[in-house]
Amino acid sequence: xxxxxxxxxxxxxxxxxxxxxxxxxxxxxxxxxxxxxxxxxxxxxxxxxxxxxxxxxxxxxxxxxxxxxxxxxxxxxxxxxxxxxxxxxxxxxxxxxxxxxxxxxxxxxxxxxxxxxxxxxxxxxxxxxxxxxxxxxxxxxxxxxxxxxxxxxxxxxxxxxxxxxxxxxxxxxxxxxxxxxxxxxxxxxxxxxxxxxxxxxxxxxxxxxxxxxxxxxxxxxxxxxxxxxxxxxxxxxxxxxxxxxxxxxxxxxxxxxx
Amino acid sequence: xxxxxxxxxxxxxxxxxxxxxxxxxxxxxxxxxxxxxxxxxxxxxxxxxxxxxxxxxxxxxxxxxxxxxxxxxxxxxxxxxxxxxxxxxxxxxxxxxxxxxxxxxxxxxxxxxxxxxxxxxxxxxxxxxxxxxxxxxxxxxxxxxxxxxxxxxxxxxxxxxxxxxxxxxxxxxxxxxxxxxxxxxxxxxxxxxxxxxxxxxxxxxxxxxxxxxxxxxxxxxxxxxxxxxxxxxxxxxxxxxxxxxxxxxxx
Numbered sequence: 001x002x003x004x005x006x007x008x009x010x011x012x013x014x015x016x017x018x019x020x021x022x023x024x025x026x027x028x029x030x031x032x033x034x035x036x037x038x039x040x041x042x043x044x045x046x047x048x049x050x051x052x053x054x055x056x057x058x059x060x061x062x063x064x065x066x067x068x069x070x071x072x073x074x075x076x077x078x079x080x081x082x083x084x085x086x087x088x089x090x091x092x093x094x095x096x097x098x099x100x101x102x103x104x105x106x107x108x109x110x111x112x113x114x115x116x117x118x119x120x121x122x123x124x125x126x127x128x129x130x131x132x133x134x135x136x137x138x139x140x141x142x143x144x145x146x147x148x149x150x151x152x153x154x155x156x157x158x159x160x161x162x163x164x165x166x167x168x169x170x171x172x173x174x175x176x177x178x179x180x181x182x183x184x185x186x187x188x189x190x191x192x193x194x195x196x197x198x199x200x201x202x203x204x205x206x207x208x209x210x211x212x213x214x215x216x217x218x219x220x221x222x223x224x225x226x227x228x229x230x231x232x233x234x235x236x237x238x239x240x241x242x243x244x245x246x247x248x249x250x251x252x253x254x255x256x257x258x
Numbered sequence: 259x260x261x262x263x264x265x266x267x268x269x270x271x272x273x274x275x276x277x278x279x280x281x282x283x284x285x286x287x288x289x290x291x292x293x294x295x296x297x298x299x300x301x302x303x304x305x306x307x308x309x310x311x312x313x314x315x316x317x318x319x320x321x322x323x324x325x326x327x328x329x330x331x332x333x334x335x336x337x338x339x340x341x342x343x344x345x346x347x348x349x350x351x352x353x354x355x356x357x358x359x360x361x362x363x364x365x366x367x368x369x370x371x372x373x374x375x376x377x378x379x380x381x382x383x384x385x386x387x388x389x390x391x392x393x394x395x396x397x398x399x400x401x402x403x404x405x406x407x408x409x410x411x412x413x414x415x416x417x418x419x420x421x422x423x424x425x426x427x428x429x430x431x432x433x434x435x436x437x438x439x440x441x442x443x444x445x446x447x448x449x450x451x452x453x454x455x456x457x458x459x460x461x462x463x464x465x466x467x468x469x470x471x472x473x474x475x476x477x478x479x480x481x482x483x484x485x486x487x488x489x490x491x492x493x494x495x496x497x498x499x500x501x502x503x504x505x506x507x508x509x
Contacts, residue, residue: 045379048383050382070382074385077382077385080383082383085376088375088379091377105384105385
Protein backbone atom coordinates (compact mmCIF):
# COMPACT_ATOMS: atom_id res chain seq x y z
CA UNK A 1 0.00 0.00 0.00
CA UNK A 2 1.19 3.53 -0.79
CA UNK A 3 -0.05 6.44 1.31
CA UNK A 4 0.73 10.13 0.98
CA UNK A 5 -0.46 12.43 3.77
CA UNK A 6 -0.36 16.22 3.52
CA UNK A 7 2.61 16.18 1.14
CA UNK A 8 3.82 19.59 -0.02
CA UNK A 9 6.78 20.52 -2.19
CA UNK A 10 8.12 23.80 -3.56
CA UNK A 11 11.04 24.26 -5.94
CA UNK A 12 12.80 27.65 -6.00
CA UNK A 13 9.86 29.07 -4.08
CA UNK A 14 7.26 27.87 -6.60
CA UNK A 15 4.73 25.44 -5.08
CA UNK A 16 4.65 22.11 -6.94
CA UNK A 17 2.50 20.08 -4.54
CA UNK A 18 0.06 21.40 -1.93
CA UNK A 19 -1.11 19.13 0.89
CA UNK A 20 -1.51 16.07 -1.32
CA UNK A 21 -3.20 13.16 0.44
CA UNK A 22 -3.93 9.89 -1.32
CA UNK A 23 -3.97 6.13 -0.69
CA UNK A 24 -3.30 3.40 -3.23
CA UNK A 25 -4.52 0.06 -1.94
CA UNK A 26 -2.70 -3.26 -2.42
CA UNK A 27 -3.28 -4.57 -5.97
CA UNK A 28 -5.10 -1.42 -7.05
CA UNK A 29 -4.33 0.74 -10.08
CA UNK A 30 -4.74 4.41 -9.30
CA UNK A 31 -4.73 6.92 -12.13
CA UNK A 32 -3.63 10.46 -11.34
CA UNK A 33 -5.20 12.76 -13.89
CA UNK A 34 -4.60 16.38 -14.61
CA UNK A 35 -3.22 18.90 -17.05
CA UNK A 36 0.53 19.24 -17.73
CA UNK A 37 2.31 21.02 -14.89
CA UNK A 38 -0.26 19.96 -12.27
CA UNK A 39 2.42 18.15 -10.24
CA UNK A 40 1.52 14.57 -11.20
CA UNK A 41 5.03 13.37 -12.05
CA UNK A 42 6.40 14.95 -8.86
CA UNK A 43 4.26 12.51 -6.86
CA UNK A 44 5.96 9.54 -8.56
CA UNK A 45 9.42 10.98 -7.93
CA UNK A 46 8.54 11.48 -4.27
CA UNK A 47 7.25 7.90 -3.97
CA UNK A 48 10.51 6.67 -5.54
CA UNK A 49 12.45 8.78 -3.04
CA UNK A 50 14.23 10.70 -5.81
CA UNK A 51 12.67 13.93 -4.49
CA UNK A 52 12.00 14.71 -0.85
CA UNK A 53 8.84 16.64 0.05
CA UNK A 54 9.14 19.75 2.21
CA UNK A 55 6.38 18.51 4.52
CA UNK A 56 4.15 15.45 4.82
CA UNK A 57 4.42 11.70 5.18
CA UNK A 58 4.95 9.12 2.41
CA UNK A 59 4.34 5.57 3.57
CA UNK A 60 5.36 2.51 1.59
CA UNK A 61 4.23 -0.66 3.36
CA UNK A 62 3.76 1.25 6.65
CA UNK A 63 7.23 2.85 6.58
CA UNK A 64 7.61 6.61 6.23
CA UNK A 65 10.28 6.89 3.52
CA UNK A 66 10.75 10.67 3.77
CA UNK A 67 13.47 10.61 6.46
CA UNK A 68 15.31 7.65 4.86
CA UNK A 69 18.82 8.13 3.50
CA UNK A 70 19.70 7.12 -0.08
CA UNK A 71 21.01 3.67 0.94
CA UNK A 72 18.04 3.08 3.26
CA UNK A 73 15.70 3.73 0.30
CA UNK A 74 17.20 0.82 -1.68
CA UNK A 75 14.89 -1.96 -0.41
CA UNK A 76 11.86 0.22 -1.19
CA UNK A 77 13.11 1.19 -4.65
CA UNK A 78 13.68 -2.49 -5.35
CA UNK A 79 9.97 -3.12 -4.69
CA UNK A 80 9.12 -0.67 -7.47
CA UNK A 81 9.42 -0.47 -11.23
CA UNK A 82 9.15 2.89 -12.92
CA UNK A 83 8.29 3.68 -16.52
CA UNK A 84 9.58 7.18 -17.16
CA UNK A 85 7.81 9.67 -19.41
CA UNK A 86 10.77 9.80 -21.82
CA UNK A 87 11.46 6.07 -21.25
CA UNK A 88 14.95 6.80 -19.81
CA UNK A 89 16.52 3.85 -21.62
CA UNK A 90 20.32 3.95 -21.36
CA UNK A 91 21.23 4.95 -24.89
CA UNK A 92 24.78 3.59 -24.74
CA UNK A 93 23.38 0.10 -24.12
CA UNK A 94 21.43 -2.35 -26.26
CA UNK A 95 17.94 -3.45 -25.27
CA UNK A 96 19.38 -6.63 -23.72
CA UNK A 97 22.03 -4.66 -21.78
CA UNK A 98 19.41 -2.18 -20.53
CA UNK A 99 17.39 -4.97 -18.93
CA UNK A 100 20.45 -6.98 -17.82
CA UNK A 101 21.95 -3.92 -16.14
CA UNK A 102 18.71 -3.32 -14.27
CA UNK A 103 18.56 -6.94 -13.11
CA UNK A 104 22.23 -6.99 -12.08
CA UNK A 105 21.78 -3.83 -9.99
CA UNK A 106 18.68 -5.34 -8.38
CA UNK A 107 20.79 -8.36 -7.43
CA UNK A 108 17.82 -10.71 -7.19
CA UNK A 109 18.90 -13.15 -9.92
CA UNK A 110 22.05 -15.17 -10.58
CA UNK A 111 24.07 -14.55 -13.74
CA UNK A 112 22.62 -17.55 -15.61
CA UNK A 113 19.04 -16.60 -14.77
CA UNK A 114 19.38 -13.04 -16.03
CA UNK A 115 19.55 -14.01 -19.72
CA UNK A 116 16.48 -16.18 -19.35
CA UNK A 117 14.55 -13.40 -17.59
CA UNK A 118 15.48 -10.89 -20.33
CA UNK A 119 13.99 -13.24 -22.94
CA UNK A 120 10.86 -13.73 -20.81
CA UNK A 121 10.10 -10.05 -20.31
CA UNK A 122 10.78 -9.17 -23.95
CA UNK A 123 8.41 -11.95 -24.90
CA UNK A 124 5.76 -10.59 -22.51
CA UNK A 125 5.80 -7.18 -24.20
CA UNK A 126 5.99 -8.76 -27.67
CA UNK A 127 9.46 -7.39 -28.40
CA UNK A 128 11.40 -10.57 -29.19
CA UNK A 129 14.19 -10.00 -31.69
CA UNK A 130 15.12 -6.53 -30.48
CA UNK A 131 17.76 -7.69 -27.97
CA UNK A 132 20.73 -6.31 -29.88
CA UNK A 133 19.13 -3.06 -31.01
CA UNK A 134 20.01 0.30 -29.46
CA UNK A 135 17.24 2.63 -28.20
CA UNK A 136 17.89 5.07 -31.06
CA UNK A 137 16.94 2.31 -33.53
CA UNK A 138 13.50 1.86 -31.94
CA UNK A 139 10.25 3.71 -32.57
CA UNK A 140 8.41 5.54 -29.78
CA UNK A 141 6.03 2.64 -29.15
CA UNK A 142 8.86 0.09 -29.12
CA UNK A 143 10.86 2.20 -26.65
CA UNK A 144 7.85 2.40 -24.35
CA UNK A 145 7.44 -1.40 -24.46
CA UNK A 146 11.13 -1.88 -23.64
CA UNK A 147 10.82 0.62 -20.78
CA UNK A 148 7.88 -1.41 -19.46
CA UNK A 149 9.85 -4.65 -19.93
CA UNK A 150 12.72 -3.18 -17.92
CA UNK A 151 10.39 -1.97 -15.19
CA UNK A 152 8.68 -5.36 -14.78
CA UNK A 153 11.83 -7.46 -15.19
CA UNK A 154 12.55 -7.73 -11.46
CA UNK A 155 8.89 -8.59 -10.72
CA UNK A 156 8.19 -5.43 -8.70
CA UNK A 157 5.26 -5.25 -6.30
CA UNK A 158 4.56 -1.68 -7.37
CA UNK A 159 4.63 -0.15 -10.84
CA UNK A 160 4.75 3.57 -11.50
CA UNK A 161 3.91 4.80 -14.99
CA UNK A 162 4.66 8.41 -15.90
CA UNK A 163 2.58 9.46 -18.93
CA UNK A 164 2.87 6.00 -20.53
CA UNK A 165 0.90 6.87 -23.67
CA UNK A 166 1.94 10.49 -24.23
CA UNK A 167 3.31 11.03 -27.72
CA UNK A 168 2.05 7.70 -29.02
CA UNK A 169 -0.51 7.22 -31.77
CA UNK A 170 -3.89 5.69 -30.76
CA UNK A 171 -2.92 2.16 -31.83
CA UNK A 172 0.26 2.19 -29.76
CA UNK A 173 -1.52 3.86 -26.86
CA UNK A 174 -4.10 1.08 -26.83
CA UNK A 175 -1.33 -1.55 -26.90
CA UNK A 176 0.33 0.08 -23.88
CA UNK A 177 -3.00 0.25 -22.03
CA UNK A 178 -3.40 -3.47 -22.63
CA UNK A 179 0.06 -4.17 -21.23
CA UNK A 180 -0.76 -2.12 -18.11
CA UNK A 181 -3.99 -4.07 -17.66
CA UNK A 182 -2.16 -7.38 -18.11
CA UNK A 183 0.34 -6.61 -15.33
CA UNK A 184 -2.46 -5.24 -13.17
CA UNK A 185 -4.05 -8.66 -13.29
CA UNK A 186 -0.98 -10.12 -11.57
CA UNK A 187 -1.72 -8.28 -8.32
CA UNK A 188 0.73 -5.44 -8.80
CA UNK A 189 -0.09 -2.11 -7.14
CA UNK A 190 0.19 0.58 -9.81
CA UNK A 191 0.02 4.32 -10.20
CA UNK A 192 -0.53 5.70 -13.68
CA UNK A 193 0.03 9.41 -14.23
CA UNK A 194 -1.56 10.77 -17.37
CA UNK A 195 -3.34 13.73 -18.86
CA UNK A 196 -5.12 11.60 -21.46
CA UNK A 197 -8.59 10.67 -20.18
CA UNK A 198 -9.15 7.97 -22.75
CA UNK A 199 -6.21 5.97 -21.46
CA UNK A 200 -6.94 6.81 -17.84
CA UNK A 201 -10.37 5.21 -17.96
CA UNK A 202 -9.00 2.19 -19.83
CA UNK A 203 -6.65 1.16 -17.00
CA UNK A 204 -7.74 2.68 -13.67
CA UNK A 205 -9.50 1.22 -10.62
CA UNK A 206 -9.48 4.52 -8.75
CA UNK A 207 -8.74 8.09 -9.75
CA UNK A 208 -7.35 11.33 -8.39
CA UNK A 209 -7.65 14.58 -10.32
CA UNK A 210 -4.95 17.19 -9.82
CA UNK A 211 -4.81 20.87 -10.56
CA UNK A 212 -2.12 23.36 -9.53
CA UNK A 213 -0.39 20.88 -7.23
CA UNK A 214 -3.50 19.88 -5.29
CA UNK A 215 -5.89 16.94 -5.51
CA UNK A 216 -9.28 18.38 -6.41
CA UNK A 217 -11.24 15.12 -6.67
CA UNK A 218 -10.73 11.44 -5.92
CA UNK A 219 -12.80 8.29 -6.24
CA UNK A 220 -14.09 5.85 -8.84
CA UNK A 221 -14.51 6.68 -12.54
CA UNK A 222 -18.20 7.35 -11.94
CA UNK A 223 -17.40 9.71 -9.03
CA UNK A 224 -14.99 11.68 -11.18
CA UNK A 225 -17.26 11.87 -14.21
CA UNK A 226 -20.19 12.94 -12.02
CA UNK A 227 -18.17 15.52 -10.07
CA UNK A 228 -19.76 18.93 -9.72
CA UNK A 229 -16.44 20.56 -8.78
CA UNK A 230 -15.82 23.40 -11.26
CA UNK A 231 -12.11 22.63 -11.70
CA UNK A 232 -12.79 18.94 -12.31
CA UNK A 233 -15.57 19.76 -14.74
CA UNK A 234 -13.28 22.14 -16.58
CA UNK A 235 -10.54 19.50 -16.85
CA UNK A 236 -12.98 16.81 -17.99
CA UNK A 237 -15.07 19.01 -20.26
CA UNK A 238 -12.80 18.83 -23.22
CA UNK A 239 -12.57 15.04 -23.08
CA UNK A 240 -15.93 14.01 -21.66
CA UNK A 241 -17.28 12.51 -24.89
CA UNK A 242 -14.11 10.58 -25.52
CA UNK A 243 -13.89 9.41 -21.90
CA UNK A 244 -17.31 7.81 -22.07
CA UNK A 245 -16.10 5.52 -24.82
CA UNK A 246 -13.43 3.27 -23.24
CA UNK A 247 -11.34 1.30 -25.68
CA UNK A 248 -11.95 -2.43 -25.86
CA UNK A 249 -10.49 -5.36 -27.73
CA UNK A 250 -6.96 -6.68 -28.10
CA UNK A 251 -4.36 -5.04 -30.27
CA UNK A 252 -3.66 -7.02 -33.41
CA UNK A 253 -0.90 -4.76 -34.62
CA UNK A 254 2.44 -6.57 -34.94
CA UNK A 255 5.21 -4.98 -32.87
CA UNK A 256 7.41 -4.47 -35.89
CA UNK A 257 5.25 -1.60 -37.18
CA UNK A 258 4.73 -0.04 -33.75
CA UNK B 259 19.40 34.95 -6.34
CA UNK B 260 22.42 37.16 -6.98
CA UNK B 261 25.49 35.96 -8.84
CA UNK B 262 27.65 35.66 -5.72
CA UNK B 263 25.09 33.45 -3.97
CA UNK B 264 24.72 31.36 -7.13
CA UNK B 265 28.52 30.98 -7.30
CA UNK B 266 28.77 29.78 -3.69
CA UNK B 267 25.87 27.38 -4.18
CA UNK B 268 27.60 25.96 -7.27
CA UNK B 269 30.84 25.66 -5.34
CA UNK B 270 29.07 23.90 -2.47
CA UNK B 271 27.49 21.42 -4.87
CA UNK B 272 30.86 20.84 -6.54
CA UNK B 273 32.53 20.22 -3.16
CA UNK B 274 29.79 17.74 -2.22
CA UNK B 275 30.29 15.90 -5.50
CA UNK B 276 34.06 15.74 -4.90
CA UNK B 277 33.45 14.25 -1.42
CA UNK B 278 30.93 11.77 -2.82
CA UNK B 279 33.49 10.80 -5.48
CA UNK B 280 35.99 9.77 -2.79
CA UNK B 281 33.26 7.97 -0.83
CA UNK B 282 32.19 6.05 -3.96
CA UNK B 283 35.75 4.98 -4.84
CA UNK B 284 35.32 1.79 -2.80
CA UNK B 285 32.75 0.58 -5.35
CA UNK B 286 34.97 1.41 -8.35
CA UNK B 287 35.76 -2.23 -9.14
CA UNK B 288 32.05 -2.92 -9.73
CA UNK B 289 32.16 -0.55 -12.71
CA UNK B 290 35.28 -1.91 -14.46
CA UNK B 291 33.48 -2.04 -17.78
CA UNK B 292 32.60 1.69 -17.60
CA UNK B 293 36.19 2.50 -16.51
CA UNK B 294 37.65 0.60 -19.48
CA UNK B 295 35.36 2.49 -21.85
CA UNK B 296 36.37 5.84 -20.37
CA UNK B 297 40.08 4.96 -20.37
CA UNK B 298 39.79 4.30 -24.09
CA UNK B 299 37.74 7.45 -24.78
CA UNK B 300 39.88 9.79 -22.68
CA UNK B 301 43.22 8.10 -23.36
CA UNK B 302 43.53 6.44 -26.76
CA UNK B 303 41.05 8.67 -28.54
CA UNK B 304 42.71 11.86 -27.22
CA UNK B 305 46.20 10.75 -28.22
CA UNK B 306 46.35 12.22 -31.76
CA UNK B 307 45.14 15.67 -30.69
CA UNK B 308 47.54 15.77 -27.71
CA UNK B 309 50.56 14.70 -29.79
CA UNK B 310 49.69 17.22 -32.51
CA UNK B 311 49.14 20.00 -29.96
CA UNK B 312 52.44 19.24 -28.25
CA UNK B 313 54.31 19.10 -31.56
CA UNK B 314 53.01 22.49 -32.67
CA UNK B 315 53.91 24.09 -29.34
CA UNK B 316 57.41 22.56 -29.53
CA UNK B 317 58.01 23.93 -33.03
CA UNK B 318 56.76 27.39 -32.02
CA UNK B 319 58.95 27.38 -28.92
CA UNK B 320 62.02 26.36 -30.97
CA UNK B 321 61.37 29.02 -33.66
CA UNK B 322 60.73 31.83 -31.16
CA UNK B 323 63.69 31.08 -28.91
CA UNK B 324 66.07 29.86 -31.63
CA UNK B 325 66.06 33.07 -33.65
CA UNK B 326 66.47 35.23 -30.53
CA UNK B 327 69.31 33.07 -29.16
CA UNK B 328 70.97 33.18 -32.58
CA UNK B 329 71.36 36.97 -32.30
CA UNK B 330 73.81 36.55 -29.46
CA UNK B 331 75.31 33.20 -30.47
CA UNK B 332 73.40 30.98 -28.05
CA UNK B 333 71.18 28.98 -30.39
CA UNK B 334 72.60 25.74 -28.98
CA UNK B 335 70.46 26.44 -25.91
CA UNK B 336 67.33 25.67 -27.94
CA UNK B 337 67.29 21.96 -27.01
CA UNK B 338 67.50 22.71 -23.32
CA UNK B 339 64.86 25.46 -23.57
CA UNK B 340 62.42 23.27 -25.46
CA UNK B 341 62.91 20.35 -23.06
CA UNK B 342 62.52 22.50 -19.94
CA UNK B 343 59.58 24.43 -21.37
CA UNK B 344 57.74 21.32 -22.50
CA UNK B 345 58.34 19.09 -19.48
CA UNK B 346 57.83 21.68 -16.74
CA UNK B 347 55.10 23.85 -18.21
CA UNK B 348 53.86 23.55 -21.73
CA UNK B 349 53.42 19.77 -22.01
CA UNK B 350 51.08 19.51 -19.00
CA UNK B 351 49.41 22.80 -19.92
CA UNK B 352 48.76 21.88 -23.56
CA UNK B 353 47.46 18.47 -22.52
CA UNK B 354 45.41 20.12 -19.77
CA UNK B 355 43.78 22.70 -22.01
CA UNK B 356 43.14 20.29 -24.88
CA UNK B 357 41.64 17.74 -22.52
CA UNK B 358 39.58 20.41 -20.75
CA UNK B 359 37.96 21.01 -24.11
CA UNK B 360 37.73 17.42 -25.26
CA UNK B 361 37.05 15.52 -22.05
CA UNK B 362 35.22 18.40 -20.37
CA UNK B 363 32.77 18.74 -23.27
CA UNK B 364 32.35 14.98 -23.54
CA UNK B 365 31.61 14.43 -19.85
CA UNK B 366 29.30 17.41 -19.44
CA UNK B 367 27.29 16.75 -22.60
CA UNK B 368 26.97 12.99 -22.04
CA UNK B 369 25.92 13.27 -18.39
CA UNK B 370 23.82 16.37 -19.11
CA UNK B 371 21.90 14.55 -21.86
CA UNK B 372 21.36 11.63 -19.47
CA UNK B 373 20.09 14.04 -16.82
CA UNK B 374 17.64 15.68 -19.22
CA UNK B 375 16.32 12.36 -20.52
CA UNK B 376 15.79 11.10 -16.93
CA UNK B 377 18.47 8.41 -17.29
CA UNK B 378 20.13 9.70 -14.11
CA UNK B 379 16.78 9.41 -12.30
CA UNK B 380 16.40 5.92 -13.77
CA UNK B 381 19.78 4.94 -12.29
CA UNK B 382 18.61 6.08 -8.87
CA UNK B 383 15.26 4.38 -9.36
CA UNK B 384 16.98 1.01 -9.85
CA UNK B 385 19.14 1.53 -6.80
CA UNK B 386 22.37 2.61 -8.55
CA UNK B 387 24.44 5.49 -7.28
CA UNK B 388 24.94 7.89 -10.24
CA UNK B 389 28.25 9.03 -8.73
CA UNK B 390 29.58 5.44 -8.76
CA UNK B 391 28.32 4.73 -12.28
CA UNK B 392 28.92 8.04 -14.05
CA UNK B 393 31.44 10.11 -12.09
CA UNK B 394 33.95 7.61 -10.65
CA UNK B 395 34.88 5.94 -13.97
CA UNK B 396 35.23 9.30 -15.74
CA UNK B 397 37.33 10.99 -13.05
CA UNK B 398 39.49 7.90 -12.49
CA UNK B 399 40.08 7.60 -16.24
CA UNK B 400 41.09 11.29 -16.38
CA UNK B 401 43.51 10.92 -13.47
CA UNK B 402 45.02 7.67 -14.84
CA UNK B 403 45.38 8.78 -18.49
CA UNK B 404 46.57 12.32 -17.92
CA UNK B 405 50.22 11.45 -17.17
CA UNK B 406 50.72 9.21 -20.24
CA UNK B 407 49.02 11.85 -22.40
CA UNK B 408 51.28 14.55 -20.96
CA UNK B 409 54.33 12.39 -21.73
CA UNK B 410 53.16 12.13 -25.33
CA UNK B 411 52.62 15.91 -25.45
CA UNK B 412 56.18 16.38 -24.08
CA UNK B 413 57.57 13.94 -26.63
CA UNK B 414 55.64 15.63 -29.45
CA UNK B 415 56.98 19.02 -28.36
CA UNK B 416 60.58 17.79 -28.27
CA UNK B 417 60.14 16.21 -31.68
CA UNK B 418 58.71 19.47 -33.06
CA UNK B 419 61.62 21.37 -31.53
CA UNK B 420 64.08 18.90 -33.05
CA UNK B 421 62.56 19.31 -36.52
CA UNK B 422 62.86 23.11 -36.33
CA UNK B 423 66.35 22.94 -34.79
CA UNK B 424 67.53 20.64 -37.56
CA UNK B 425 65.78 22.16 -40.58
CA UNK B 426 65.72 25.85 -39.72
CA UNK B 427 68.43 26.51 -37.13
CA UNK B 428 70.89 23.87 -38.43
CA UNK B 429 71.62 22.48 -34.98
CA UNK B 430 73.00 18.96 -34.92
CA UNK B 431 70.28 16.46 -33.90
CA UNK B 432 72.49 14.56 -31.47
CA UNK B 433 73.54 17.83 -29.85
CA UNK B 434 69.90 18.91 -29.56
CA UNK B 435 68.98 15.67 -27.78
CA UNK B 436 72.01 15.77 -25.51
CA UNK B 437 71.37 19.33 -24.42
CA UNK B 438 67.66 18.59 -24.02
CA UNK B 439 68.15 15.52 -21.84
CA UNK B 440 71.01 16.92 -19.73
CA UNK B 441 69.15 20.18 -19.28
CA UNK B 442 66.46 18.44 -17.25
CA UNK B 443 66.77 17.91 -13.51
CA UNK B 444 64.79 15.61 -11.24
CA UNK B 445 62.70 18.47 -9.87
CA UNK B 446 61.67 19.44 -13.43
CA UNK B 447 60.44 15.91 -14.01
CA UNK B 448 58.70 15.88 -10.62
CA UNK B 449 56.84 19.12 -11.36
CA UNK B 450 55.92 18.05 -14.88
CA UNK B 451 54.71 14.62 -13.82
CA UNK B 452 52.75 15.67 -10.71
CA UNK B 453 50.62 18.36 -12.33
CA UNK B 454 48.70 15.98 -14.62
CA UNK B 455 47.14 14.10 -11.70
CA UNK B 456 45.66 17.33 -10.33
CA UNK B 457 44.58 18.49 -13.79
CA UNK B 458 42.89 15.14 -14.42
CA UNK B 459 41.01 15.24 -11.12
CA UNK B 460 39.75 18.81 -11.57
CA UNK B 461 38.77 18.42 -15.23
CA UNK B 462 36.93 15.17 -14.44
CA UNK B 463 35.04 16.40 -11.38
CA UNK B 464 34.21 19.87 -12.76
CA UNK B 465 32.83 18.52 -16.04
CA UNK B 466 30.80 15.81 -14.26
CA UNK B 467 29.45 18.44 -11.85
CA UNK B 468 28.20 20.62 -14.71
CA UNK B 469 26.72 17.56 -16.42
CA UNK B 470 24.82 16.50 -13.32
CA UNK B 471 23.51 20.01 -12.68
CA UNK B 472 22.16 20.44 -16.22
CA UNK B 473 18.64 21.87 -16.40
CA UNK B 474 16.65 23.70 -19.05
CA UNK B 475 16.60 21.52 -22.17
CA UNK B 476 19.00 21.83 -25.09
CA UNK B 477 19.93 25.42 -24.22
CA UNK B 478 20.77 24.30 -20.70
CA UNK B 479 22.86 21.45 -22.08
CA UNK B 480 24.80 23.91 -24.25
CA UNK B 481 25.33 26.17 -21.24
CA UNK B 482 26.51 23.27 -19.07
CA UNK B 483 28.99 22.14 -21.75
CA UNK B 484 30.40 25.66 -22.21
CA UNK B 485 30.71 26.11 -18.44
CA UNK B 486 32.45 22.75 -18.08
CA UNK B 487 35.05 23.64 -20.74
CA UNK B 488 35.61 27.24 -19.63
CA UNK B 489 35.74 26.58 -15.88
CA UNK B 490 37.95 23.49 -16.15
CA UNK B 491 40.35 25.38 -18.49
CA UNK B 492 40.56 28.26 -16.01
CA UNK B 493 41.10 25.86 -13.12
CA UNK B 494 43.91 24.15 -15.08
CA UNK B 495 45.61 27.55 -15.47
CA UNK B 496 45.02 28.40 -11.79
CA UNK B 497 46.38 25.06 -10.56
CA UNK B 498 49.38 25.46 -12.89
CA UNK B 499 50.07 28.92 -11.46
CA UNK B 500 49.79 27.68 -7.85
CA UNK B 501 52.06 24.71 -8.63
CA UNK B 502 54.67 26.90 -10.30
CA UNK B 503 54.63 29.40 -7.46
CA UNK B 504 54.91 26.72 -4.76
CA UNK B 505 57.67 24.86 -6.62
CA UNK B 506 59.78 28.01 -7.08
CA UNK B 507 59.44 28.83 -3.41
CA UNK B 508 59.84 25.34 -1.96
CA UNK B 509 62.16 23.42 -4.30
